[in-house]
Amino acid sequence: DIQMTQSPSSLSASVGDRVTITCRASQSISSNLNWYQQKPGKAPKLLIYGASSLQSGVPSRFSGGGSGTDFTLTISSLQPEDFIVYYCQQTDIIPNTFGQGTKLEI
């Protein structure tokens, strides 16, 4: 199975900060990498698909990059509602594994 490793596991930041979360795959996954956010008690929400495409309705402060094994999710200016958990997922190889999650904290 492909292992997905997110870093950091938690990140302290402030409103207005620019932050980057990294996701590393144990082998190349081309651009088959997606990012989700999850509010407590709610279903995850797709933010970025295909490594860099913004899902419809997602604010433009979110952006994704990378290919192969190293990927990033960048939030250009943190808003209060962004302090939640983020997951990456590879969909190149079955099983479609998730990263362990990154919690953004104030």
Add this chain to the structure above:
Amino acid sequence: EVHLVESGGGFVKPGGSLRLSCATSGFTFNNVWMNWVRQAPGKGLEWVGRIESKTNGETTNYAAPVKGRFTISRDDSKTTLYLQMNSLITEDTAVYYCTTMKNVAAAADYWGQGTLVTVSS
């Protein structure tokens, strides 16, 4: 508007069975590949499996921990997805989500609200 509504969760003893349903609306169900994803209490997301469309032979794939015990199926006439879970173990305790899959990067673009399955003696 796309809607996914899971049902069928509950409390079951180890070794028992449950069938989850995911009723859908707002999109052309028979063209869309579907996923099940689960989340144990306080833990991260775990991909359970997926089913392709009928035109792709309704091919299924599963994660190793559930392979041989779980079966994903679909009824296009009812626009409903199913997850039959047999030989349940305590590690299967989780909220189970059904999701649609985009035809780009197989991303899970729409999610249900989830249904909780608790396996305990």
